Amino acid sequence: MANYQDIDISEYSENPLIDALPKFLNKKEVLSAILKPPAYFTEEREHDELKRDIYTERLDSCIIPNNKFYKAYKKIYKLLLKSYQYRNPLKVTTKQLLNNTASNGIAAPYPEILKTIIAASSFITGLSGMGKSYMIDNILSLLFEQIINHENYKGNNLNIKQLVYVKFNIPSDASRRTLCLNFFKSVDNILGTKYESKNKNRNIPISDLELNMKKVCLLHHIGIVIIDELQNLSLAKSGGAQQIMAFFESLSNEIKVSLLFIGTYDTYDIYSRSFKTARRMAKEGTIDLEQPKEDDPVWNQLVDTLWKFQWVPSPLPMTADIKKVLYKRTQGITFCTVTLLKFANVQAIEEDEDSITEETINQAYKEEFKLFMPALDALREKNYAAYDDLMPLAMRRMLNRKKQHVLSISQDAKNEPEENWDSDDITTSSPSRTSYCSANSEGEKNGTIDKIQRKKRLKESAQEVYNRLESSGFFITNLDSI
Known part of the structure; x- marks a missing residue:
């Protein structure tokens, strides 16, 4: 049930969709709420081999947030405010907008006051493995309710269900039809509706599917549409990427819903073609989760934190040499850093070693990172020919x-x-x-x-x-x- 609190900003006041959002948190509160270290007890170091091996899996689900998390949180919050600012369910213009969209412009004119309003959008990019989607997923799940039920707001009967955010992927074939169905499937998974099955008939024109997406966004008061795997647009047939981006612009500007795009550096070839496309994607700015340098304080903080969780009898203190080996082997990529530390634990446990050493890390790398080695070698040597998403x-x-x-x-x-x-x-x-x-x-x-x-x-x-x-x-x- 909605818990209303006035945001105390004049342009966003008297709006139930905004007043129902959680209160804005400061940096310390955000990082504290997201932090999720792995469960760890020193006595576990003495447990048998199999148990200790299983304990290392906890590293995969831990969350060590940094300043980029707070920056992303602020962007998401502002995207929600801008999205709901012009879709207040108590305003006549919102009802006009719904009628206009539902009838495809026949039953009601488009609200005049909304014609000059440009919807908000933002872009999260970075190297593969830096945790773009993981960061956004955890911010949303830990700091925002996805569904808010409204019954009465200051004497006004509402009886509406507010869907704060919807996240879906650009399909691997970059098909416009599949994209629409991915959206409907995401909504169905949250609300228990049947939009996907109703729109699955291939005789339905794509233009009708896109119109139905707009209707669903308005009907369920969706605050942010989050589009992941944006780099898949590079696989679209000739002109397909431009058509999809044009639809996203239509979706946001016509019904004023905010968009958050997530993709690797491959997306550069999409938005670099025109300023208009770049503006569609990142009106509210970009967050780049780039490859950290060896002396990057964020990466060093991550390593120092994770090093505390070792399931060996006599853990060694962190040293400059150990960090040097870790960076050389992982190139600072978050996924690789966490994974290599996990496998270093496993390597030491299997070999009945008392401590994790530089040699332990190197051996774990040789045995467990065979699939990652070519990409990491390319990153280390700055040879991007074979791995375009690393450039x-x-x-x-x-x-x-x-x-x-x-x-x-x-x-x-x-x-x-x-x-x-x-x-x-x-x-x-x-x-x-x-x-x-x-x-x-x-x-x-x-x-x-x-x-x-x-x-x-x-x-x-x-x-x-x-x-x-x-x-x-x-x-x-x-x-x-x-």
Whole structure:
């Protein structure tokens, strides 16, 4: 049942959907509420091998929050406020909005006052394994009620069920139809409704499915729609990603529901194409869970905290050398750090060792991290060719600028009249021509290109030019300077 408390901010006052939200917490309260260390008793160190092995699994479910958790909490709270600000169930405009959406604009006009209001959105990104979804899931489950029942608010009979947040994934095939069904399934799992089965008929146009999503958001007073695995949009068929992002913009701007996107760095290729797309995704800003450096205080705090939980007879104190080995093996990735410490415990227990040492950690890495080794090696060597989702945003921005520069040069070269490209002119041409022709490849000698090769290259598309220059090593750079 709703427990109302005035938020004491004028623009959000007298709104039951806002007054029913939990009170805003300060940083200390948030971190304290989320903190969940593993259960641990010193006498467990003396238990038999099997029990101690099982105890190590507690590390997987522990939560060691940091400042990014509080930043994410504040964003979520503000997204809720902005979402409900213009959907107060006591206001006539909210009823007009519901009637307008339910009838697809036939039964009632769109409320004039809402036409200039831009809905809120935010974006959580970072490396795979840094805990983006885990952070958001724990903030939501520990600090917010998902369902709030309303009966009476200051003498007004409401009888409504408020669904504070809904979270679902972009499907692996990036299908618009499957995306809609994923949303309906999430709502069904929470409320016990049957929206998914009602909308599963493939004869239903996608436009109707998207309209039904808007209706469900309004009917159940959804505060935030959280879209995870956003990087799957990169797998969409030609134009598919833009269509989905356009729908999200329509969803948020028409019914004023806030959106929270979660995805790896692969999403950069989606939102970097236009400022409009970036604005759709992160009007309220971005949180980047980037790879920490070895001296990062957050990573060091995590390691120091987890090191206290060892199920061996004589735990050693943390040392700089142990941290160095841990960082080398995990590259600071949260998932890898927690997992390696767990396996180091298991390794020591199985080998009947009294303590976890650097050698224990290295051995656990060799035996248990075989699937992760190639990716961690690539991250350690800054070789991102095989693992695109590991490439940092700074590197992506730099490569994107270089790519656009080369594509621009190659397009200019294609547009120039062929007769201007004399062989004598190749070596004395402008810098742009020199850049276009200077990559090492078959057929190039001493900066000149024979006429046949030159004609062939003038027929290349801009993308083909970029691919050729990239394969020749044109883009190799000192990654440490980024």
